[in-house]
Amino acid sequence: MKYFDRKFFNQSTLEVAKKLLGKFLVHNQKTEKLVGKIVETEAYSGINDLASHASKGRTPRTEIMFGPAGYSYIYMIYGIYYCFNIVTENKNYPAAVLIRALEPVNPPINEYAKTTGRNDPKPASGPGKLCRYMKIDKKLNSIDLTKNILWLEDRGLLLNQNNIVSSKRIGIEYAKHCKNYKWRFFIKNNIYVSKL
DNA sequence: CAAGAGATCATCT
DNA sequence: GATGATCTCTTGA
Numbered sequence: 001m002k003y004f005d006r007k008f009f010n011q012s013t014l015e016v017a018k019k020l021l022g023k024f025l026v027h028n029q030k031t032e033k034l035v036g037k038i039v040e041t042e043a044y045s046g047i048n049d050l051a052s053h054a055s056k057g058r059t060p061r062t063e064i065m066f067g068p069a070g071y072s073y074i075y076m077i078y079g080i081y082y083c084f085n086i087v088t089e090n091k092n093y094p095a096a097v098l099i100r101a102l103e104p105v106n107p108p109i110n111e112y113a114k115t116t117g118r119n120d121p122k123p124a125s126g127p128g129k130l131c132r133y134m135k136i137d138k139k140l141n142s143i144d145l146t147k148n149i150l151w152l153e154d155r156g157l158l159l160n161q162n163n164i165v166s167s168k169r170i171g172i173e174y175a176k177h178c179k180n181y182k183w184r185f186f187i188k189n190n191i192y193v194s195k196l
Numbered sequence: 197c198a199a200g201a202g203a204t205c206a207t208c209t
Numbered sequence: 210g211a212t213g214a215t216c217t218c219t220t221g222a
Binding site: 042052077078080 | 212214215216
């Protein structure tokens with residue numbers, strides 16, 4: 001079992017987005033560890049990426065994206081849901097990977113349904129649902145992901161280029177030509193992906 | 197099924 | 210004051 005360090009996150013965002021597929025996100029809670037396998041990601045890179053919050057420049061909210069790699073960027077969307085991102089690349093270059101879907105590991109789907117009353121067969125498929133499943137909210141914004149609260153693990157799952165599909169990113173129609181970038185990545189044939 | 201609306205608030209203009 | 214890196218529910222074919 002390999003834990004990811006800052007060096008891993010400090011690579012090209014597209015690389016990190018692809019390499020995170022098949023890896024595990026862990027949230028250490030007092031009573032239990034919440035765990036999910038990453039099956040879908042999206043890259044947001046540089047101020048010229050009109051889909052990225054950082055395209056508007058440095059603001060209090062996006063400041064974390066301009067910081068060093070390996071920190072969390074969490075924001076509220078549509079007043080209801082949260083989105084979880086991992087900051088990538090060098091300091092002063094704003095970039096992050098949005099985690100879009102997890103294959104539930106712990107709690108298992110049936111247990112999650114029992115305790116929450118949600119009878120969703122894919123309770124962590126989609127950026128908002130995933131944060132709800134992993135109990136990620138704004139309190140975890142801008143924390144160090146190389147420490148022992150929220151982190152990533154390589155559990156030795158092997159994935160080659162043929163198992164990875166790329167497509168346009170979701171929900172960024174406003175982003176002019178950038179909406180056509182194929183910066184969304186997901187594991188081929190994995191049913192926990194949020195959309196085909 | 198597909199399409200549309202509503203929920204609801206942090207953030208930036 | 211408008212809008213969004215979303216999700217769920219309702220409507221109607």
